[in-house]
Structures are given as structure tokens and as C-alpha cells.
Amino acid sequence: MEKMKFLFTVLTACLLLSACSLSEDVAELYEKESPLKAEVTLPEFYSDDHKETIEVLLIQDGEKVNGADYVHFEIWKQDGTLHYYMEPAKEMGNGIYALSKDFKSDGLYYLKIHASNNGSIISPQMQFVVGDLSKEELEFLQSDIPVIESNNEHHH
Numbered sequence: 001m002e003k004m005k006f007l008f009t010v011l012t013a014c015l016l017l018s019a020c021s022l023s024e025d026v027a028e029l030y031e032k033e034s035p036l037k038a039e040v041t042l043p044e045f046y047s048d049d050h051k052e053t054i055e056v057l058l059i060q061d062g063e064k065v066n067g068a069d070y071v072h073f074e075i076w077k078q079d080g081t082l083h084y085y086m087e088p089a090k091e092m093g094n095g096i097y098a099l100s101k102d103f104k105s106d107g108l109y110y111l112k113i114h115a116s117n118n119g120s121i122i123s124p125q126m127q128f129v130v131g132d133l134s135k136e137e138l139e140f141l142q143s144d145i146p147v148i149e150s151n152n153e154h155h156h
Helices: 001-021 135-143
Strands: 037-041 051-062 070-077 083-088 088-092 095-099 107-117 121-122 125-128
Touching: 037 107, 037 121, 051 070, 051 107, 070 095, 107 135
Parallel strands: none
Antiparallel strands: 037 051, 051 095, 070 083, 070 107, 088 095, 107 121, 107 125
């Protein structure tokens, strides 16, 4: 009788486990992610006498993205005195999107790009400098630098 119960339990377990097995094409049922990537080009030097152009190259699946769902640029000054809200970038072709901006004051600025294509959304952010930094902005940047502690002990 014990052998029958054991055999019945094993057979039941096998049936249950076989019902839970994955089909070979299960990976095809899930959506495959296709991340959007951005390569930003900032001017080397910003001057206050004309507009400067910021460009971003969008790449998805190894291809340059034309006709993205949206590409917006948001720019603000670190000290809070200036904030350009999101503005749509102009599509230049060959996966490049651009925005020209007039920077009227020196300082530390931030750029955030909001972009989407085929279900992938990205929002990279970076710093850049226009003209000269104030003492406060310099201190702000230096406060972000990690302190490296040195140990003067010698190991032999």
C-alpha cells in the first residue's frame, strides 16, 4: 500500500511539473527591449555675441533615429537665475536633433534631453560652462569632488 501511495505521488508530481514546463518559443512572447542612446555634442566655447547650437545624435538598434517620437531640450542655470523650459529640438536629419540658444550670462548650466522613440524613453543630463564661473559656482563644483585620503604608511 505504501508503494502505491508513493507511486501515485510521484506520478502526480510529474504530471504537475510537466504542465508547468515552458514552451520553446516563450522568449518570443515577451517584448524585446530596444534602448535609445544619445550622443550629445556641446560647443567647445560659448560666446555671448551669437546663438550656440547643441546637438544630439539618437541611435536605436545600431541605427540613427529619424522621426523620433519627441526630442526636447531643457536648460537651466545652476544658481536658479535662469530656466529655459523644455523646447522641441529641430530635426536636422541623419539622426541629429539640434537647438540653438543665446546665453546672455556666464555660469554653470545644466542640459537635460528628453527623448523617446519606439517605446524607449531617455533623459540624460549634463553640465556645461558658459564664459567664466563665479566663486560660488567654482566652490559648488569642487564640493562635488571626492576627497582621496592618502596613507603615508610604507609596505615592504
